[in-house]
Amino acid sequence: IMSTLTFAKGKLYVGTNAEFPPFEYLDKGEVVGFDIDLVKAIGEKLGMEIVIKDMAFDGLIPALETNKIDIVIAGMTASDERKMAVNFSNPYYTANQVIILNDNNSDIKTFDDLKGKLVGVMLGFTGDVVVSEMKDVKSKKYNASYAAIMELQNNKIDAVVLDSETALNYVKNNKGLKLAETSGEPEEYAIAISKKNSELLNKINTALDELKKDGTYEALLKKYM
Ligand code: ARG
Structure with missing residues (x-):
């Protein structure tokens, strides 16, 4: 039917x-x-x-x-x-979660390094779920990823966890951002x-x-x- x-x-x-x-x-x-x-x-x-x-x-x-x-x-x-x-x-499509950082950040290299940090995530995204399950990591939830990116650039948060391809897109189109050289489990769209x-x-x-x-x-x- x-x-x-x-x-x-x-x-x-x-x-x-x-x-x-x-x-x-x-x-x-x-x-x-x-x-x-x-x-x-x-x-x-x-x-x-x-x-x-x-x-x-x-x-x-x-x-x-x-x-x-x-x-x-x-x-x-x-x-x-x-x-x-x-x-x-x-x-x-296959993607994974990655960490977006300000260029000058040298202390976050892996997901473990997010401990004690304030991490931006998008409400309801898998990145939100992944970060919520990590111990000792605080998250700030956003409705839109560009809002999280802006707050990262203004040092209001330490990192943003987001899907790889979209994260790469933001890093390419915004000055002063980089990706940590690590990635989470594969996710299938x-x-x-x-x-x-x-x-x-x-x-x-x-x-x-x-x-x-x-x-x-x-x-x-x-x-x-
Ligand atoms: N892959 C992630 C998820 O399923 C993020 C998807 C976000 N997509 C969007 N169109 N805003 O949660």
Whole structure:
């Protein structure tokens, strides 16, 4: 059974949080990025029109569960905790958590060195979960990663823990920042779909396979990474 009306109408409502370059971000008010191109390519394979809904990251899974959107593409890690609430497609990208520091910081080299420090994390991101589980590390939670980056630059916090590709993006585009030479466990990004919609899950996995085979996926990696 099709779980949503929108799906039946040939439109696919896609939830994202456009504060995660290069996967999704705003460019002149428009939501763009790797994930957006990928989901549009999936839409083409399925013959469905993609409608992007930009919202808070921690509102994505609730929106999926209440049928406000059909799928989520948001650099979302297919974590065990989230798997209890939603289904995930096959993974389309592997990342890990890294530490962003001010250039002149020489005392933080590993995750262990975060002990006794104040660390910026984004509310509801896996980095938030990882840091919360570390002993003797205080975290400050932000709604948007650029806010955390600004506070780091102003020495209000000691470090920011964030996904590797996005962290690299911030370091490249902001002066005075670097990454610690360490990284956490691999995390796999996947598309989230309601548990009620297994037909859509299968279609998306098939489309992903095709996009990997026909070179579209590779071309998108080149364009954005
Ligand atoms: N991979 C991390 C997670 O799943 C961060 C994703 C953030 N994505 C975004 N579009 N804001 O929690």
